[in-house]
Amino acid sequence: HLKDYRLDLMSHELYEFVWHDYCDWYLELSKPLLADDKTKAGTQATLLKVLNEILTLLHPIIPFITEEIYGQCCVLTGKDSESLMTQAYPEIENDLISTKAEEEVQWLQTFILGIRQIRGEMNIPPSKPLPCFVQNINDSDQHCLNTHSQVLNSLAKLENISQLNANDEAPESATALVGEMKVLIPLAGLIDKEQEAARLNKEIEKLNKQRAQFAGKLNNEKFVSGAPEAVVNKEKEKLASVENSIADLSTQLEKIAKL
Template sequence: MSKSKGNSIDPLDMIDKYGTDAFRFTLAAFSAQGRDVRMSEERIEGYKFFVNKIWNAARFSLMNLEDYPAEGAAGGTTAKSLKDRWILSRLQRATGEVIRSLNEYRFNDAAAAVYSFFWHEFCDWYLELAKPALYGKETPEERLAAQSTLKEVLQGGLKLLHPFMPFVTEEIWQKLTQDGTSIMVSSFPAVKEEMIDDEAEREMALVMEVITSIRNIRGEMGIAPSKKLRVILSAPQEGDKALMTMAQGNIVNLAGLTELDIQGDMEEPKGVATGVVGSMRIFVLLEGLINIAEEKARLEKEMAKLDKDLAQVSRKLANRDFLEKAAEAVIRKEEEKHRALREKHLLLKAAFKKFQIMEEG
């Protein structure tokens, strides 16, 4: 971008359009030491979505904290579940990374750490895992523990975000604390070593891998999210079997299942799509969900179209005239398109092969 060419970004325009918090976070996220910032409106817009994500997560949290005791004394003595211990441990990890990065002026790394924690771990996983407890589908003690954890993690997350996004964090803080004090005068988080829980992180990672594997199978097989699945989980190791049994409700809820049958070591049943997590195997029963012949025909049609698209992009990238005259950004876009098409083709081919094996079996 060049100011003389008139294609540079006006910060005031971007702030008016996307907000100060999104613009500040973008600057921090791309301010690697010794490198120029490649600024684009699309990046600022992307962090505007992050601001919206924070706001919506806070609204959900506040609604579920309305009846939580002001001092939270009861919550502090309630035993924490695996999901609670996991997110509290991950908060400490994120806090440590943010503190180290800020102390070393690595603002981009600090921004990346808090972004990953808040969006992917807190919003995408913990809030979904905690919903049954928060909605009263578990015991009152489990609900109180989830509320206690939710408040602590939201407060810690807001403090980590505040240097980058002062306005939205202040607004949420006022609603959360209701004591009139500003978040900017509260103490910055310190790592609570006693809350770092390696075992909870390891166990939760396995549970998340199982859920992700089932979701991937659903996507590969073209099964609509509205259709509930029946799954058999083979866990040869007793520790894994006990863990999956404990987390059974979470897996059923987040993977969209009607049934999760947890077994020890077993042979692969017929008519299933298979996933592997460590020593465990996941069998998704496909009876009544898909027509194998129809799915094979659909995949063949999609692969034929992809072959044409790939050939077209390949010809363009092999054209010396195009490579010499096209802008670097245009060439990169075509290369990325080629990579995406190849990846999609490989996924479709793998799905087609699975259907062939199922049909032969």
């Protein structure tokens, strides 16, 4: 955008990143790590590095305030205070891009947002610790649970996370989905039956629209015969995943009706 002098588009992109990625998520994800002496130093260094690069990116748009904040960052890092306008503009370092890390962060976000959505729709106070069960776990889910349990407990305000086997009968619960893994919050003492039924129906309605979209593509002979096999298989996987999710939520809706 800067090459094309589209400062409006550049400003929007940077606003979205700073507000929604850096502030909404990275700062929040950092809090449990800052409380641990083992991860504190590395987390602080990363926070300051990203902040300095944000300031450099924002400098053409808001030069004075970014210059002031940059000077304060130099004091924190013990770096010689130089003018921000003399700093090299950040460039992408492809070697530092980690698809695996991005996938794990996406997994964390989906998990935490699922819990927050349940809280919001059930009118459960954000500060109230909740018991949590997870079921239908694959290897990737297990890795994320083992690695990020501290972050999940802190940001989702959970008492604990207990795992259920596929054949275990889960307690009557509000359900969120992380891929095909079910995140269950027991309803006893928490649930408004009508609200939870309405939430599940809304989610099923959304998934039915997605199912119709994927099925429409796969029923289109032109698409199936013309698209690469990998693309067609991907659409089949999406359809199967959506159908599994609908079946899970429908089962949960039946449980709610029995309360």
